[in-house]
Amino acid sequence: MKTFERIERERLEVQLSERLDWDSWFPHTEKKPPTTGSFADRTLADLRKSFSTYGHRPAVSMWTAIEDIVRTIAEMANGNAKPMFYVSALDPGVGKTQAIVHSVRNLDADVGVLICLSRIEEVGSLVKEMGLGDGSYGVLVSENSQARLKKEGIRLGNPDHNEARVLFTTQQMVDSRLHNVDVFRVLDEFFYRHEPRAVRIWDESMLPGEALTLNLDRIGKLLEMVRKVDGRLADRLLDLIAAVNGHPNGSTYQIPDFEAEHSKALRWLSRNKNEVDKKSKESASTLRLLSGKPVRITHDAKGKTVLTYRESLPNDFAPVLICDASARVRKTYALWEVHRKNLLTLARAAKSYKNLRIHVWDTGGGKSAWSDKKAKLNDLIDGIVQTIKTKPNEEWLIVLHQEDGWNIPDLALEITSLLPDTVRKPSFITWGDHHATNKYVEIKNVILAGTLFFQPSDYEARYRLCAAKPVNVPIGDDDLDDLKLGEYAHVILQALCRGSVRKCAENCCGPMDAYIIASANTQIPKILPDVFPDCEIVRWQPVAQPLSGHVKLAVEAIDEYFAGSTDLNHRLSFSEHRKMLGVSPQMHKNRIRDHFVFQDEMAKRGIVEWGKGARMTHFLKLVF
Numbered sequence: 001m002k003t004f005e006r007i008e009r010e011r012l013e014v015q016l017s018e019r020l021d022w023d024s025w026f027p028h029t030e031k032k033p034p035t036t037g038s039f040a041d042r043t044l045a046d047l048r049k050s051f052s053t054y055g056h057r058p059a060v061s062m063w064t065a066i067e068d069i070v071r072t073i074a075e076m077a078n079g080n081a082k083p084m085f086y087v088s089a090l091d092p093g094v095g096k097t098q099a100i101v102h103s104v105r106n107l108d109a110d111v112g113v114l115i116c117l118s119r120i121e122e123v124g125s126l127v128k129e130m131g132l133g134d135g136s137y138g139v140l141v142s143e144n145s146q147a148r149l150k151k152e153g154i155r156l157g158n159p160d161h162n163e164a165r166v167l168f169t170t171q172q173m174v175d176s177r178l179h180n181v182d183v184f185r186v187l188d189e190f191f192y193r194h195e196p197r198a199v200r201i202w203d204e205s206m207l208p209g210e211a212l213t214l215n216l217d218r219i220g221k222l223l224e225m226v227r228k229v230d231g232r233l234a235d236r237l238l239d240l241i242a243a244v245n246g247h248p249n250g251s252t253y254q255i256p257d258f259e260a261e262h263s264k265a266l267r268w269l270s271r272n273k274n275e276v277d278k279k280s281k282e283s284a285s286t287l288r289l290l291s292g293k294p295v296r297i298t299h300d301a302k303g304k305t306v307l308t309y310r311e312s313l314p315n316d317f318a319p320v321l322i323c324d325a326s327a328r329v330r331k332t333y334a335l336w337e338v339h340r341k342n343l344l345t346l347a348r349a350a351k352s353y354k355n356l357r358i359h360v361w362d363t364g365g366g367k368s369a370w371s372d373k374k375a376k377l378n379d380l381i382d383g384i385v386q387t388i389k390t391k392p393n394e395e396w397l398i399v400l401h402q403e404d405g406w407n408i409p410d411l412a413l414e415i416t417s418l419l420p421d422t423v424r425k426p427s428f429i430t431w432g433d434h435h436a437t438n439k440y441v442e443i444k445n446v447i448l449a450g451t452l453f454f455q456p457s458d459y460e461a462r463y464r465l466c467a468a469k470p471v472n473v474p475i476g477d478d479d480l481d482d483l484k485l486g487e488y489a490h491v492i493l494q495a496l497c498r499g500s501v502r503k504c505a506e507n508c509c510g511p512m513d514a515y516i517i518a519s520a521n522t523q524i525p526k527i528l529p530d531v532f533p534d535c536e537i538v539r540w541q542p543v544a545q546p547l548s549g550h551v552k553l554a555v556e557a558i559d560e561y562f563a564g565s566t567d568l569n570h571r572l573s574f575s576e577h578r579k580m581l582g583v584s585p586q587m588h589k590n591r592i593r594d595h596f597v598f599q600d601e602m603a604k605r606g607i608v609e610w611g612k613g614a615r616m617t618h619f620l621k622l623v624f
Contacts, residue, residue: 065529112192
C-alpha cells in the first residue's frame with residue numbers, strides 16, 4: 001500500500017512535468033500567461049493590477065496555483081469541466097479569495113454562480129469586492145440568519161433568487177438539502193434562470209459525505225424523552241444498548257431499522273425546539289441515519305460507540321471548486337483523491353512562515369484539562385495571564401474550548417478578571433468558530449488554549465468516509481494516526497491563521513507570535529514544522545513545572561552529590577549517575593538528560609554536561 005507521502009510526491013512530480021512551460025512565465029514581465037480564453041485573460045490581468053496596488057507579488061508557483069483556480073472556474077462556466085471536485089490548497093493571504101472575486105466580476109451575465117460559505121457574515125465584504133448590485137445577487141439562509149445579517153446592516157440582495165446571478169448560501173443549508181435528494185438538479189432553490197448554476201464554489205472544508213458516530217451514553221440520555229412519546233421505541237433502544245455492549249470492540253453489528261416503525265417519534269425528537277436539548281436532537285437525528293445500517297463497534301473515552309458513514313453528495317453536484325488551505329495538511333483529501341477518484345488537487349505553492357514564532361507549552365490542553373477544578377486548571381489560566389502581561393500594550397487573541405458538556409468554566413471571564421487595568425484586554429473566540437474570518441488579521445499574538453480533539457471513533461468514521469471503506473474492513477493503526485495528525489494540523493492552521501500570520505507579503509506570512517498548549521504525547525509539536533514551513537519553534541513554560549518521577553530522583557541525586565562542593569573539577573559521570581538511579585543508558589539520555597525540566601533545574605544550579613569534543617560524559621558544576 002502506498003503511503004500518503006509517496007502518493008503526494010508522485011502527484012507533485014506529475015504536476016511539475018505538466019507545468020514546466022508555465023514556470024517559464026513570470027507575472028511581472030511583459031510575457032503573457034498561457035491563454036485559456038478571454039475570461040481567464042481578463043481575470044488574471046485584473047488580479048495582477050489589483051495585487052500591484054498593495055504590493056503583493058506572488059511567486060511563480062503561487063501564480064500557477066492562482067491560475068488553476070481561474071482555469072477551473074472558466075471550465076465550469078463553459079460546461080467543459082469534468083464532474084470532479086477540484087480542491088485548491090493555497091495558504092491564506094496568497095490570493096484564493098481574490099481569484100474568486102475577480103472571476104465573478106468577469107464572468108458573463110448568463111453564467112450562474114453558487115458560493116457556499118462556512119460563515120454567512122462574509123457576504124457583506126464579498127458583495128462589495130465583487131461589485132454586485134442588489135439585483136445581481138441573493139442570499140439563501142435561514143430566517144434567523146437573515147435577521148442577524150439585517151441587524152448587522154448586510155443587504156440580502158434580490159429576493160428572487162432565480163434571477164440573481166450570484167447566490168450566496170451556507171454550507172449547512174446545502175448539506176441539509178442534499179441529505180434529502182438523490183440528484184442535485186431537483187433542488188430548484190439553487191437555480192439561476194431555471195437551471196442549476198454552472199459555477200459552484202465551496203469555501204473552506206469539505207468531506208465527501210457524512211461521518212456518523214453515536215455513543216451509547218448519548219442513547220441512554222435519550223431514553224427518558226423517548227419514553228414520553230414512544231414506549232416501544234424506548235424498550236428497543238434498551239435492547240440495542242445491551243446488544244452493543246455484548247459485542248467486542250472492532251466487531252460489526254446491524255442496527256435495527258427504527259425509522260421504519262418509529263419514524264414519527266424520531267422525527268419529533270430530532271426537530272422539537274422546546275422540549276429536547278441540542279445534544280439529544282443530534283443523537284436522535286444520528287439514530288435515524290443509522291437505522292438499518294451495519295456499524296462498527298469501538299470504544300471511546302465515554303464508553304462504547306457505533307460508527308459508519310453515509311453518502312450525501314449526489315453525483316451531479318460536481319463539478320465544485322473547493323478552496324481550503326487545510327487541504328495542504330489534511331489526509332482526508334488525499335484519501336478522497338486516491339480511493340474515490342473524483343477529486344483533483346489543483347496546483348500547490350509553498351508560503352513561508354519564517355516570520356512566525358511558535359511557543360509550545362508541553363502540557364495537556366484538551367477539554368478534560370480545562371474542566372479540572374484543581375491545580376491543573378489554575379496553572380493553565382495563570383500561564384496565559386502571565387504571558388499576556390509580558391506584552392501589556394499589544395493585542396491578543398485567545399482560542400478557547402466551548403463548554404459543551406465538559407463543565408468548563410467561563411474562561412474568558414476568568415482570564416480577563418485576573419488581568420490588571422494596565423493590560424490591554426484580549427479578544428476571544430472558541431473552537432468551532434475558529435475559521436473563515438478576517439476580523440483579527442491585525443493581531444500579532446495568538447494563544448491556542450489547548451487544541452480541538454475528537455473521539456477516536458470520529459477519526460475512524462472520517463477515514464472510512466473519505467476512503468469509502470466499509471465497516472467490516474479493518475484499518476491500520478498507522479493510517480488512522482496519519483489521519484488524526486492531519487486533523488490536528490487542520491484545526492491549528494485554521495486557528496492561527498485568524499491572526500496576522502494570515503497575511504502574505506513577499507511570499508511570506510505576517511509577523512506573529514503563536515502560543516500553543518500541546519503535550520508532546522499528542523505529537524503536535526512534531527508536526528508544526530510541516531504545517532508552518534520555516535517557522536521558529538521555541539519552548540514556552542509560563543509556570544514552574546513541578547519535579548516528579550525519574551526527573552525528581554535524578555535532580556535529588558545530583559544535589560546530594562554536589563552538596564557544599566567548591567571544587568572546580570568536581571564532576572559526576574553519567575555512568576555513576578545512572579547507577580544511583582538504576583536506569584539504562586537510553587532512559588538516562590531520553591527520559592532524564594533530554595527532559596526540559598531536568599535541563600532547567602541543571603541551569604539553575606550551574607551544572608553543565610561536559611566531555612571531550614562532541615561526546616558528553618559527565619556533569620560539571622560551575623562555581624562562580
